Amino acid sequence: MSKPNRAFAAVLFTAFLLKFPLAHAQPDPLPAHTVQQQAGGYKVRVGDVEVTALSDGTIPIDLHALLKGAAPEDIDKLLLKSFQRNPLETSINSFLVTLPGHQVLVDTGAGQLFGPGKGGRLPERLASQGLKPEDITEVLLTHAHSDHSGGLVRDGQRVFPNATVYVGKPDLDFFFDESNQKRTGYEQKYFDVARLTLQPYLDAGKVRTFSQSEEVLPGITATLHPGHTPGSAFYKLTSAGESLTFVGDLIHVAAVQFPLPGVTITFDQNQAKAAAVRKAQFASFAKERALIAAPHLPYPGMGHLRGNAGGGYDWVPVTYTDREAH
Numbered sequence: 001m002s003k004p005n006r007a008f009a010a011v012l013f014t015a016f017l018l019k020f021p022l023a024h025a026q027p028d029p030l031p032a033h034t035v036q037q038q039a040g041g042y043k044v045r046v047g048d049v050e051v052t053a054l055s056d057g058t059i060p061i062d063l064h065a066l067l068k069g070a071a072p073e074d075i076d077k078l079l080l081k082s083f084q085r086n087p088l089e090t091s092i093n094s095f096l097v098t099l100p101g102h103q104v105l106v107d108t109g110a111g112q113l114f115g116p117g118k119g120g121r122l123p124e125r126l127a128s129q130g131l132k133p134e135d136i137t138e139v140l141l142t143h144a145h146s147d148h149s150g151g152l153v154r155d156g157q158r159v160f161p162n163a164t165v166y167v168g169k170p171d172l173d174f175f176f177d178e179s180n181q182k183r184t185g186y187e188q189k190y191f192d193v194a195r196l197t198l199q200p201y202l203d204a205g206k207v208r209t210f211s212q213s214e215e216v217l218p219g220i221t222a223t224l225h226p227g228h229t230p231g232s233a234f235y236k237l238t239s240a241g242e243s244l245t246f247v248g249d250l251i252h253v254a255a256v257q258f259p260l261p262g263v264t265i266t267f268d269q270n271q272a273k274a275a276a277v278r279k280a281q282f283a284s285f286a287k288e289r290a291l292i293a294a295p296h297l298p299y300p301g302m303g304h305l306r307g308n309a310g311g312g313y314d315w316v317p318v319t320y321t322d323r324e325a326h
């Protein structure tokens with residue numbers, strides 16, 4: 001892109017931020033107990049593969065306004081049971097998968113899209129792992145929402161110049177066809193964000209899509225689970241008999257949606273499908289004792305689901321380890 005074009009892109013981007021300051025509207029102020037963490041990563045080993053959770057930051061969200069299928073007083077009761085309150089400080093997690101010859105990111109956080117201080121920490125967290133944006137070879141998007149694809153671009157330019165971006169084809173088809181906005185009533189801002197974040201990679205020939213279950217990288221299989229968005233995908237990493245499934249926005253709020261999987265969030269493009277997928281997948285993950293990784297569960301967002309007597313699920317975060325393997 002030439003210099004004037006670049007300047008023009010920056011102006012467009014600023015205009016976009018002013019028009020859509022927050023893709024998912026977030027209330028202030030921050031809860032009084034909010035603290036800032038030091039940069040770093042949280043590593044787990046899956047077979048022979050190292051996976052590092054990287055925090056893009058946290059953001060308070062107003063569950064009374066956003067959750068559907070639970071009354072505000074019931075939401076508050078469930079939050080209280082988990083020693084939390086509304087608005088809920090919510091993680092934005094990305095995950096780094098280190099394969100031979102590949103540094104793979106699963107989702108990229110919000111970038112600049114939520115405004116200063118709200119998300120956008122992924123580059124510094126990568127730096128804490130000794131990695132530059134140029135080192136990322138692939139980005140696996142669970143879906144094309146602002147807090148997953150936002151980190152792909154900065155001032156309209158690609159942040160990861162050497163990365164190929166994988167995304168479910170139905171997301172690309174849906175968000176890049178304006179008639180779907182009018183047909184479904186899904187808010188215009190979602191369409192704008194998907195285009196803003198993916199177009200620079202499309203222009204560079206750096207986007208790959210999948211329409212069915214597909215091994216996108218050695219040991220990583222993508223599957224489509226439409227509901228939250230039409231192209232919402234899981235990525236299952238398998239190595240030496242172990243596995244970890246990146247589930248995207250299958251869940252946003254542990255305190256509410258593990259006991260009540262039928263509760264949805266306004267961001268779900270198809271509310272009924274999103275609830276059905278969540279119920280089915282929770283049951284299957286609990287039965288299989290599967291290890292999962294979720295962008296919005298409290299950092300590091302990795303752990304297991306366990307069915308409970310109340311008909312819901314408990315969340316069991318991964319066991320902390322900090323020693324050298326021998």
Ligand SMILES: [Zn+2]
Pocket residue numbers: 143145228249267
């Ligand atoms: Zn989402």
